[in-house]
Structures are given as C-alpha cells and as structure tokens.
Amino acid sequence: xxxxxxxxQSLMVEAIGGGAGWLDFDRDGRWDxxxxxxxxxxxxxxxxxxxxxxFWNGGRVGFADxxxxxxxxxxxxxxxxxxxxxxxxxxxxxxxxxxxxxxxxRNLGDGTxxxxxxxxxxxxxxxxxxxxxxxxxxxxDLDLYVCNYLDYDPRDPVDCRNAAGEPRICHPRDIEAVPDxxxxxxxxxxxxxxxxxxxxxxxxxxxxxxxxxxxxxxGLADIYVANDTEPNFLFRRRADGMYDEVGLxxxxxxxxxGQAQASMGVAAGDYDGDGVLDLYLTHFYDDSNTLYRGLGxxxxxxxxxxxxxxxxxxxxxxFGVAMADFDFNGRLELLVANGHIENFPGNPLLPMKPQxxxxxxxxxxxxxxxAGVFFARKQVGRGVALADYDADGDxxxxxxxxxxxxxxxxxxxxxxxxxxxxxIGVASNRRGIGCRxxxxxxxxxxxxxxxxxxxxxxxxxxxxxxxxxxxxxxxxVEVVWPxxxxxxxxxxxxxxxxxxxxxxQLPR
Numbered sequence: 001x002x003x004x005x006x007x008x009q010s011l012m013v014e015a016i017g018g019g020a021g022w023l024d025f026d027r028d029g030r031w032d033x034x035x036x037x038x039x040x041x042x043x044x045x046x047x048x049x050x051x052x053x054x055f056w057n058g059g060r061v062g063f064a065d066x067x068x069x070x071x072x073x074x075x076x077x078x079x080x081x082x083x084x085x086x087x088x089x090x091x092x093x094x095x096x097x098x099x100x101x102x103x104x105x106r107n108l109g110d111g112t113x114x115x116x117x118x119x120x121x122x123x124x125x126x127x128x129x130x131x132x133x134x135x136x137x138x139x140x141d142l143d144l145y146v147c148n149y150l151d152y153d154p155r156d157p158v159d160c161r162n163a164a165g166e167p168r169i170c171h172p173r174d175i176e177a178v179p180d181x182x183x184x185x186x187x188x189x190x191x192x193x194x195x196x197x198x199x200x201x202x203x204x205x206x207x208x209x210x211x212x213x214x215x216x217x218x219g220l221a222d223i224y225v226a227n228d229t230e231p232n233f234l235f236r237r238r239a240d241g242m243y244d245e246v247g248l249x250x251x252x253x254x255x256x257x258g259q260a261q262a263s264m265g266v267a268a269g270d271y272d273g274d275g276v277l278d279l280y281l282t283h284f285y286d287d288s289n290t291l292y293r294g295l296g297x298x299x300x301x302x303x304x305x306x307x308x309x310x311x312x313x314x315x316x317x318x319f320g321v322a323m324a325d326f327d328f329n330g331r332l333e334l335l336v337a338n339g340h341i342e343n344f345p346g347n348p349l350l351p352m353k354p355q356x357x358x359x360x361x362x363x364x365x366x367x368x369x370x371a372g373v374f375f376a377r378k379q380v381g382r383g384v385a386l387a388d389y390d391a392d393g394d395x396x397x398x399x400x401x402x403x404x405x406x407x408x409x410x411x412x413x414x415x416x417x418x419x420x421x422x423x424i425g426v427a428s429n430r431r432g433i434g435c436r437x438x439x440x441x442x443x444x445x446x447x448x449x450x451x452x453x454x455x456x457x458x459x460x461x462x463x464x465x466x467x468x469x470x471x472x473x474x475x476x477v478e479v480v481w482p483x484x485x486x487x488x489x490x491x492x493x494x495x496x497x498x499x500x501x502x503x504x505q506l507p508r
Contacts, residue, residue, distance in 0.1 A: 001405050002382065003050060005040040005077075006343050010167040011154045012175070013041045013099045015341035016129065016208065016264075016319070019080035019383035019457030020398050020406070023092035025070070026111050030057040031387045031461055033398060034094055035406060036078030041099060041154035046075040052096065057389060071112040076100055077154070080383065080457025084133030084142045085430040086120075086185060092431075095144060097128035097457065099154065102146065121191050122183045127152055132453025134212035135429050135482045136198075136221050137184060137241060142429045144183040144191065145200075145223055145453070147207035150175040169341050172229045172262070177205045180225065199243040204230035209266040212452030214436065215277055216250070217296040219484060221434060221452075224252070226263035226281055250299025252279060252292045261287055265384070265456035268449070269323035270294075271332045271359050275438075275447045280334060282318025282456070285349065289313040289321075289336070291364075308363035316352050317341065320384030320456040324395050327413035328467035330444065331359040333367075337381025337399050337456075351378035354399065374399075374409055387461035393418060393497060395465055400458075416469040417494045419477070423450065423462065426502040427483055431462045434482035439466045441475045441494075468494055 002018040018036040025032050032055060039049035052074040055063040067073070076098035086093050091107035101123040105113040117123040126148045136143040152158065152175050160170035182200045183191035195201055200223065209226035216222055216236055223243070225233040231253035235243040247253030254260050262284035268277050276294035283289050288310045292300035304310045313336075320337040327333075338352035356371045357364040368375040383400040390396065390410060397409040419439055423432025436449045448464045468475070474491040481487065481502050492498060 002036070002038055002400050002402055004038045004402050006403070008167065008345065009157070010160070010169050010342075010344055011041055011157055012150070012152050012170045013077060013127065013154045014038075014343060015169050016149075017079045017382060017402070017457070018400055019130070020385040020400050021081035021083040021094065021459035022385055022387035022389075022398075022461045023083045023094065023459075025054070025092055025107055026056070027091065030059055030391065031389050032057045033063070033385070033387075033389075034081050034083070035400065036081055036096060036457075038077055039075070041077050044155070049075045049077075051075045052078055069112075071114060072105065074103055076103065079128060080130050081459060082131035082133055082144070082453070083459040084144070084433065086133070086142050086144070087189060088141060088425070088430045090430055095122070095131055095133070097131050097146065099127045101125045102128055116189070120189060121193070124148065124181050126178050129208045130210050130453060130457045132210045132212050134221055134433055134452030136182070136212070136223075136237070138220070138483060139187075140425075140427050140429060140483065141185045141187055142431075142433065143185050145210055145212065146181045146183070147210050147225065148178045148180050149206055149208060149228070151178050166344065168344060172206055177230070179205050180207050198241070199245070200235055202233045202245045206230050208264045209281075209456050210453040211266045211268045211279070213268055213277055213434070213449045215279075215294065217276065219480075221482070224266060224279060226266045227260070228262050228264070229260060231260045232263055232281070251302070252300040255290050255304070256302035261290060264319045265321040266454055267321045267323040267334065268451050268454055269332055270447050271323065273446070275445065277449060280321060280323055282321050282336060283313075285317040285340060286314055289318050308365065309357065312355070312357070312366050316355065319382045320399065320458060322384050322386050322397065322455055322460070324386060325465060325467035326395060326411055328394065328415040328418040328465070328469070330416065330446075330467045330469040331361070333358045334364065335384060335397055337384050339380035339382065339402065351380050353378050354381055372409070374407060379404060379407075382456065383458035384455050385458040385460055388463065393420065393495070395463075416467055417472045418465060418467055419475055419492060419494050420463055420465045420497040421477065421479070422497060422499045424499060424501040425481065426504055427485070428481045428502055432481070432500075433462065436480040437464050438478040439475050440478075441468050441471045442473060444468070444471065463497070
C-alpha cells in the first residue's frame with residue numbers, strides 16, 4: 001500500500017505518487033517487483049518513515065518482502081521507479097524518483113543492492129515523477145531521462161485554499177516549473193547531466209510522464225514528455241545527437257482544439273496496425289484523455305473523439321496507463337488507473353473506477369464491466385506496471401493505489417494464439433530497450449517497440465507480446481536493434497516466449 005501521509009493539509013506532493021517496477025533481480029526467471037513508498041512528507045527525520053519494498057517472486061509460494069536483506073533501505077518520500085541494467089552486467093538496477101534527491105541502486109548480482117547515487121552523479125535533488133532508461137546516444141548503454149515536476153517544498157508549502165478558506169491541492173499554475181534532467185551514461189559507472197547541452201528543455205516544463213521510442217520513423221530515439229497543464233514535448237533526435245523540441249509542429253503538444261491538457265501518464269503502441277507508434281495520454285477530470293494517431297515523419301493527429309475515447313473518460317482523472325493485447329486476439333486494449341488528486345475529507349470524486357478499453361477496428365469500446373470485479377471498485381489509482389508474473393505467457397498487471405492495497409491482477413482471459421519476445425543485448429543494452437520487432441503471420445503484420453518509460457512512474461517487464469488470434473502457423477520475426485542491426489528469425493512456432501540474443505558482429 002502506498003501511504004501518502006495525508007493529514008488534512010492537502011499538500012501537493014500527496015497527490016501524485018506512487019509507482020511500481022518489475023525486475024528479475026536474482027535472475028531466477030521469475031519477475032519480482034519494487035514498490036515505492038511515501039509516508040509523512042513533512043518529516044525531517046526520514047528514518048522513522050516507511051521504506052520502499054522489494055518483493056521476491058517465489059512462484060507458488062507467493063511474494064516475500066526482501067527489502068532489507070537485499071540492501072534496500074529507501075525512506076525518502078517516493079514517487080516512481082525506473083528499472084534498467086545501466087552497467088550491462090545482466091542484473092537489473094533500480095532508479096527511484098523522490099520528492100528530493102533520487103536514488104540509484106546497483107544490483108551486485110548476489111541478491112543484494114548498493115546505493116551508488118553519489119558516485120554515479122544521478123541524485124537529482126528536485127521533485128521528480130517518472131523516469132526512463134533508454135540508449136539516447138546509440139552507443140550501446142542506457143542513459144536516463146528524469147521528469148521533474150514543480151518547485152514545491154512540503155515543509156514550507158505554498159498555501160492554497162478554496163473560496164471558503166479550506167486547504168486544497170494547489171493548481172500547477174500556482175507553482176514554478178523546474179527543468180527535467182538527462183543523465184548520459186559514460187560507461188564507467190558515472191553519468192553526466194546533459195539535458196541543456198543536448199537541447200532537452202522547453203518552456204513551462206512540468207513533467208509527469210515520459211516515453212522514449214522512434215516516433216518519427218528515422219531509426220533514432222525520440223523523447224515524448226507529458227506535461228501537466230502545459231504543452232507536451234516531443235524531442236526529436238537529430239543525426240548529430242542533439243534534440244529539437246517539435247511537439248507543436250508535429251501535432252502532439254496540445255489537443256485538437258489547441259488546448260494544453262493536464263497530462264499524467266503515457267502509453268505507446270500501434271493500435272491501428274499501420275506499423276507506426278501511436279500515443280495515449282491520461283488527463284484531468286472533465287478533460288478527456290487523448291489518443292494521438294502516429295503518422296511517422298508527418299507527426300500525429302488527435303483522433304480521440306472519432307475513435308470513441310472522448311466521452312467515456314470525461315468523468316475520470318487518469319494516471320497510469322498501458323496499451324497491450326491482453327487476450328491475444330490481435331487487437332490492443334487500454335488499461336487506465338483513475339483517481340482524483342483533491343484529497344480533502346469527504347471528496348466523493350477522490351476514488352474512481354479504473355477502465356479497460358478494447359480496439360474494435362474502427363472505435364474503442366469500454367469493456368470494463370466484463371473485465372472482472374476490480375473494475376467495479378473505486379480506488380485512487382496511480383502507477384500501472386505489466387509483467388507475466390506467473391509465467392503462463394500472458395501479461396498481468398500491477399496497479400498502485402493511494403492508502404489502500406496495491407492490486408495484482410492475474411490475466412485469466414480466454415486468449416488466442418500469441419508470440420512473445422524477450423531480449424539479450426550484446427552490442428546494444430542488455431535489456432533490449434529500443435528494439436523494434438515485426439512479426440509476420442500469414443498476411444498479418446504486427447509491429448511493436450520496446451519503449452523506455454511509459455505508463456506513469458512505473459516500469460513494465462521488458463517483453464513484447466503479439467496477439468495472433470486464430471492464426472497458429474509459424475511466424476517470421478524481424479528485430480531491429482537500437483544500433484540498427486537487423487536480425488531475422490523465420491518459421492517461429494507460436495504460443496511461446498522466445499529470447500532473442502543480439503548477433504555478435506565480428507570485426508572485418
């Protein structure tokens with residue numbers, strides 16, 4: 001349970017945590033989970049506060065809290081978590097975003113972690129939300145993009161009240177923005193803060209969500225940043241390694257009415273099957289979530305209304321989100337965690353039902369009522385993280401709630417045939433973040449990319465799952481690694497998870 005420490009003051013930091021991250025920290029083939037924790041945001045002695053939790057997946061025996069034996073004693077006021085193998089030793093490392101200095105835990109490979117924040121140089125002292133690992137330079141190792149939100153001190157807060165003089169969560173417009181940071185991996189265990197030098201900055205930066213992928217079709221890693229009440233950023237990478245902010249020019253900074261929205265979470269996927277990544281953004285109450293259809297080099301278009309997603313999300317406030325084919329019928333779903341931020345006593349809008357939408361070929365349909373009892377319960381939802389935790393081949397979901405237990409959703413869908421791909425990078429980063437995969441099954445062609453970031457303050461298992469419906473003939477798989485190396489595997493049997501290892505390029 002993520003306890004946000006609310007005590008009637010409506011402190012702004014209480015509103016937006018927390019996240020979850022899947023990792024196989026001991027490489028036993030089962031996916032473990034890291035959960036951030038809050039506590040009293042005004043406490044000066046953090047040793048008295050609840051710590052983050054690392055849960056070891058024991059299979060049939062369930063999960064066990066191994067935080068302290070594993071060397072995790074993280075008691076800052078946490079927000080999110082990003083999982084990545086920054087030193088490419090085959091063991092997942094953990095980056096935690098906080099209200100105040102962030103923390104990097106290096107996995108020692110023996111079941112324990114060590115705090116290497118200071119020597120790595122990644123302890124951003126500001127209020128951070130989401131973060132994303134990705135190879136931004138194309139040099140084979142993982143860099144780190146950190147979303148920073150507002151200049152707000154919970155121990156000396158801005159006093160925000162309603163017309164009756166009662167404390168309320170401050171509006172983002174009342175608080176100064178702070179810039180994001182990008183840490184470039186030097187390859188020796190250290191990082192260099194490089195956001196300004198790379199061009200990764202824009203006006204009104206109030207970042208909550210991030211996704212890193214090739215959104216423009218040029219084979220380079222672009223960075224999409226979801227800003228709260230300000231236009232979103234799309235940082236397009238240039239051939240020289242610098243970035244240009246092109247969100248407005250490419251149609252994904254504001255909605256079709258030209259309005260900036262309160263963007264929180266972001267999901268990426270090819271919902272319409274045209275081979276181009278699309279974006280789905282979660283937003284504030286009475287301001288619908290937004291679906292941007294990808295057009296490749298031409299940018300994006302807002303298709304929210306005409307695809308059926310405007311009205312069903314007006315009465316919700318969304319945070320964590322994932323786009324995936326949960327029943328393997330060849331059509332993607334959208335899983336959205338909802339919950340208001342206004343936590344004054346008795347607010348009837350604070351808890352909200354989550355939602356599940358499925359793509360019907362021309363419109364999205366709300367299938368929440370048929371998806372299980374979880375979708376009938378009102379909660380204050382935040383982070384969403386996907387993984388096949390029970391190793392049965394489909395994607396399950398973890399949803400973090402504020403002040404009530406986190407939900408682990410086992411996928412029991414009646415499912416079609418499928419093919420799933422995991423990765424082992426050699427010249428590329430070990431996790432394969434950035435890999436673009438095309439699965440050809442008969443006349444059907446499915447495309448996905450293993451993105452950096454996505455959802456909200458959370459990390460998914462690095463696994464790409466392709467739903468094939470009733471197609472059961474062998475498939476052809478094409479993998480484009482982040483460095484541009486193309487790998488083809490023909491006649492792959494379906495209904496299995498394959499691990500694709502990057503081919504070794506021998507010197508000539």
